[in-house]
Amino acid sequence: MSVGTEWLVDAEGCSSEALRNIATVRAVCEEVVACLGLSVVGQPLWHQFPPPGGVTGLYLLTESHLACHTYPERGTATFNLYCCRPRPAFAWDERLRESLGATRVSVRLVDRGSAAESEHATFESMFSESATAQEVTSL
Amino acid sequence: MSVGTEWLVDAEGCSSEALRNIATVRAVCEEVVACLGLSVVGQPLWHQFPPPGGVTGLYLLTESHLACHTYPERGTATFNLYCCRPRPAFAWDERLRESLGATRVSVRLVDRGSAAESEHATFESMFSESATAQEVTSL
Numbered sequence: 467m468s469v470g471t472e473w474l475v476d477a478e479g480c481s482s483e484a485l486r487n488i489a490t491v492r493a494v495c496e497e498v499v500a501c502l503g504l505s506v507v508g509q510p511l512w513h514q515f516p517p518p519g520g521v522t523g524l525y526l527l528t529e530s531h532l533a534c535h536t537y538p539e540r541g542t543a544t545f546n547l548y549c550c551r552p553r554p555a556f557a558w559d560e561r562l563r564e565s566l567g568a569t570r571v572s573v574r575l576v577d578r579g580s581a582a583e584s585e586h587a588t589f590e591s592m593f594s595e596s597a598t599a600q601e602v603t604s605l
Numbered sequence: 606m607s608v609g610t611e612w613l614v615d616a617e618g619c620s621s622e623a624l625r626n627i628a629t630v631r632a633v634c635e636e637v638v639a640c641l642g643l644s645v646v647g648q649p650l651w652h653q654f655p656p657p658g659g660v661t662g663l664y665l666l667t668e669s670h671l672a673c674h675t676y677p678e679r680g681t682a683t684f685n686l687y688c689c690r691p692r693p694a695f696a697w698d699e700r701l702r703e704s705l706g707a708t709r710v711s712v713r714l715v716d717r718g719s720a721a722e723s724e725h726a727t728f729e730s731m732f733s734e735s736a737t738a739q740e741v742t743s744l
Binding site: 467469470472474476478507508511513515522524526528530531533535537540542544546548550574576578579580 | 606608609611613615617646647650652654661663665667669670672674676679681683685687689713715717718719
């Protein structure tokens with residue numbers, strides 16, 4: 467039985483400067499929260515690691531959670547958005563290009579809680595969803 | 606370019622009582638952290654929602670993050686363990702059966718940061734990994 471949907475978003479070719487700027491990365495997460503009408507519980511956790519200066523952000527949501535990690539040395543940022551209630555889609559591709567300078571954005575959807583009942587069906591459905599991911603990925 | 610590996614773990618058929626006991630769920634997460642030698646940054650975020658009383662836990666790790674959500678009304682718990690450094694495998698199936706009374710445990714591995722470069726290859730590799738997931742899933 468499904469208990470939620472998770473978006474796995476990987477953005478590559480990003481500006482290293484943007485990825486080590488905690489305010490910039492935080493603004494992206496705050497925009498996701500605002501655009502999708504998510505409810506943050508308590509204070510989000512933010513941490514900047516020593517050089518090359520990647521940052522991590524974690525939001526505990528009424529809807530589940532939002533997590534972000536950046537890797538300035540690789541020009542990559544990853545996001546997890548896990549929602550146990552239906553939410554509209556966020557314009558990940560467009561917004562991560564604008565805010566972080568991403569040149570490639572991959573969006574994968576994963577159904578949570580139902581994999582054990584029908585593993586094969588779940589992976590088949592992920593295959594069909596990968597076509598959608600490819601559509602939003604510009605090489 | 607891969608920046609890490611994420612384990613998506615879904616446990617079903619769990620004890621509702623265990624899933625709403627924040628101490629029990631927290632003990633599972635602390636065991637994962639201890640067994641894999643993970644390093645927690647700051648204090649983890651824990652929250653219990655109103656009845657049916659699901660709990661959420663988020664750990665910011667040097668290695669990335671660990672997240673847990675429980676759904677007592679559905680007997681389901683989900684875990685995300687995202688590691689940007691190689692880690693040994695945790696005995697999710699055995700431990701979640703013992704600690705939460707799970708009757709089905711699904712473990713899926715997802716490569717992060719490389720999907721946009723080779724979406725098809727990533728999904729093919731997930732398919733082969735799904736065989737492993739099926740092996741640990743007891744129906």
